[in-house]
Structures are given as structure tokens and as C-alpha cells.
Amino acid sequence: MSNGAVILQNISKSYKTVKALTEINVSIAKGELFGFIGPDGAGKTTLFRILTTLLNPDSGTATVEGFDTVKNYKSIRNIAGYMPGRFSLYQDLTVEENLSFFASIYNTTIEENYHLIADIYKHIEPFKHRKAGKLSGGMKQKLALSCALIHKPEVLFLDEPTTGVDAVSRMEFWEMLKKLRSQGITILVSTPYMDEAALCDRVALMQNGHVMTIDTPNAIINAFPVKIYAVRSNRMFHLLNDLQSIPETEAVYRFGDVVHYLSHSKTFDPLSITRHLDSLSHTEITVNQSVPTIEDSFMLYMRKSDKFNISQHDN
């Protein structure tokens, strides 16, 4: 534990009456691509602000490369790269001016570390004389990442880099992260998109200021305690309600073009789904066992405990 690149021990933080973080314990290894997965209000941004020394925790300790976030904040600022959730570059400086500004405040130059950002920066270099405010969303994202990398950080903090970004740009962004990881940089990334968890080495699922679980995406999926059945019929609109009325039902919810059905009974026979729907005059019924996803796991953890579930109404 002690040789982790980033270590959080019992970190808590409140804003007035709101508990933003409750006793967070995480240890992230050097070179790891680690994801904090959760919706708005989970506490991701507060966590990143504490780790980047912009905010002090109420209690607990956190270290980055061995430096304490409160006592040694100056050392952390030299070795951390941070891309905040909101676009925070200078809109009225050009692309190149923004980059050289960030290089110079860290006493380096674009030339010195160009190799680090080359893959990313070459996409926007043709527009280097354009003002940052005039860039498209995808290009802003690439510039912000270049600026966070230009001083060769040991740890990179990316707070929701893909929020509001379309599926194609999101995929391209994750390809860039994989390349960075192969250069040995420790990367912490937060995202509300559950499908992005699969692209991380390990993830923490966060909700309402709590870490619900920490593990590799595969281990989280393998730990899913019950079978999931993907159900379809000719009456998709009625399917949710009609499946609810099966006595062994644990949970029923839409999942893309199917409905996921979970039973709490260990001896559950999926044929009983077909029989039940048949009796309610559904046709074209298909019931297939389905592999759980991180989103299925996330909802399971939310259901398990009220403290994770701020929207509390279950249906």
C-alpha cells in the first residue's frame, strides 16, 4: 500500500450540510490507468480537487507520489497534470500561446517535451494560431490535455474529460489515454459514462460521496451475484410491468433494446419468464442469459444500500 502513486486514507469532505465525500480509501499504483466512475454529485470533482491540492479535506490524509496534499502541496503541483471538468484555458489566447504559457509557468518549453504531446498536439497544430475559444469541443479537449502534459507530469488528473462529448470523440480520447499509459504516466480519470469503466485497469464505483467498490472491471463483473436474463417480446412497452409481477423478481430494467431481468431465487428457472409472459399474451418472446456490464453492477450496488441511492424510489 505504501508505495502507491496516489493514496487516499479516510478522506472526508463536507460543504455546509452536504457530505461530498465520506471516508474514501483508495490506493493507486504507479503507471495505473484508474477510473472514478459515477454520476454528477458522486464526489468525483471534490476528490480530484483534494488530490491536486486545490482543496483541503476535513479529515483523512492523501498523498501523491509520497507528498502530502496539505503539507507538501507545492511539490505535488510540480509533478501533477490537471485537466479540470470545465474548459479552463485562456479563450482569447491562441492554441500555441496557451501551450507555451503552461510550459513557461513550469519552467519548460514546448520543444523540450514535444515528444510527450506530439500524438495529441499534431491534430490541432494546423490551427495553432487560432484562439482557443474558437476551437470545436474535440479540439479544445486535445488542447487541454496537451497543456496538462507539457511539463511531463508523473501523475495526470483528468476530471470528466469526455462529458458531453460524442461517442466517436470519446473513443479517440481513450485511445490517446492508452498511449500515455504506455509511457508510464499514472492516470486518474473520472467519468459518468459506465461503459468507459471497461477501458481502465481498475475502477472505483462512486455514488453520493461513497466508494461502493474498487476492483478491475472484469472482477466487478465476475462478482455479479445473480444471473441476468435479457428479455424481448412484441409488447416492449408492457414488458417492464408484466415482468415485475413474477414473484421471484429482484429487479427489472430497460437495457438498450432489451429488458434485463434479475431473480432473487437461486433455483430460478428462466422458462418461467416465458410462461408468465405467454399467459399475459405476449408473443415473439426471447429470453437469453446475458453477461453483466459495469452499469448492471452499479445499479446493483445502488439498490443494496440506501446511502448510495439518492433517488431512492425503486421501480
Add this chain to the structure above:
Amino acid sequence: MTTERPKVIEVKHLVKKFGNFVANDNLTFDVKQGEIFGFLGANGAGKTTAIKILCGLQSPTSGEIKVAGFDVYRQTNLIKRNIGYMSQKFSLYEDLSVSQNFEFYGGIYGLSRKQIKERTSYFLEKLELTNEANKILKEIPLGWKQKLAFSVAILHHPKIVFLDEPTGGVDPVTRRQFWEMIYEAANEGITIFVTTHYMDEAEYCERVSIMVDGRIEALDTPAMLKQQYGASSMNEVFLRLARAQSAEQ
């Protein structure tokens, strides 16, 4: 099974140019009453421009466009009265209470005191928020805010409601509850025009259009689109269309 429903959005040859840049390049499509219509596209594909035109906030360069039966060139005020709008960013007033937000929007849409009262208690009961009616919005958890914002957007029972990324950043349970509300509204005859970056939500739509570079490249039911592109999910369909575009550039 499908009786012909009236068209509530009719778009013929919509073109919108900003200088030399063509943001909407000859769009033609219809949306029917009570339909859940997914309006997808990559960032910068031209969705926002088209939505602004359909909401009567911007004039097209050319084309014949009717929304809720009204002309987008001359009858923009009538359009605004007959639509609802909700986005992830702008929704409700944070320092008003829950019921004050209903009152405010009800007033804007010209509902009577009595109507506002009835509709407010209907939605509060449905959301099981009756006890929170006097809470300031700031104190309401995000997931509920989104559901409240949707209720406010359909308070005046509009013909069409435009939802611009309504579920961004929302947890997976609330996201599904939100879609149940969408289904209910559609069932009551309200047409839903929705954009999203969650591709599983594209599957929840009756029909989906995908914009690429100012044009509508595909428009059909999710099932037909998947068949047409030999894809197993809408995510795959989307990536294939939008990726082909970025490879061209």
C-alpha cells in the same frame, strides 16, 4: 397496429448557412404525434442549429418547415407557446422553491392559477415530492431535479417537447426513471424530440436520425438501422456513420 398519426413536425429541404458554412444541408424529415424521435449526431454535426430553428429561435436560410402546424418563418410565437424545452444545462431556477418553479413556468405559458395548482400537485404526487414542494431547488438532489425539469417542460401540455441531452451525468437508475416519464408523456400524445450521447437511449426511441456533417445520413427505427448497417447495437451504427466521416477529413 399503426394507425396513421398526424405529423407535428414537417421539415422539407431545410438549409441553414452561416456565411459559407452550411450547418444544415437540405434536411427533410417528419415527426408524428406521440412519437419518441431520437436526434443524434457527433458534436458539430448541426443538431443544435436545427433544434433552434424548430423551436422558433432562429430562421432557416431556406426550406419549408412547420412545427405544431405553424410556420417557422412567420409564426414563431405560436410555436413557442406549443412546445416545451429542457436541457441538461438550463432547467430550473436554483433559488426558487419547487412549487415556485412550477408557478413561474405555468405563468409564462399562460396557465390559469387553477390550472397551475392542479398540474403542480399532479406532478408532485407522481414524483412523490409533495413534501418537498417548499424546498429551495438547490437542496434537491440532481436526479430529482432532472425529473422536475421535465415535468415543468410539459406542464402546459405542449404538442412537442424538445429534450437536449436531458440525462447527461445522471445515475443509471434515475436515467431509467426519466425514460419511464418520457414513455408516459408520449403515451399521452406529447411528441418527444430528444438528443443524447448515451447510445443505449437511442434504442429507446421509436425512430432515430443520425446527422453527419450537416446532413441526415440515416433515419429509421433502431431495429431497421441495425439491420441496414449489420450492427448489433446503435453504438455500432453511430460509430460506423460518424467514423466514416472523420476518416474522410
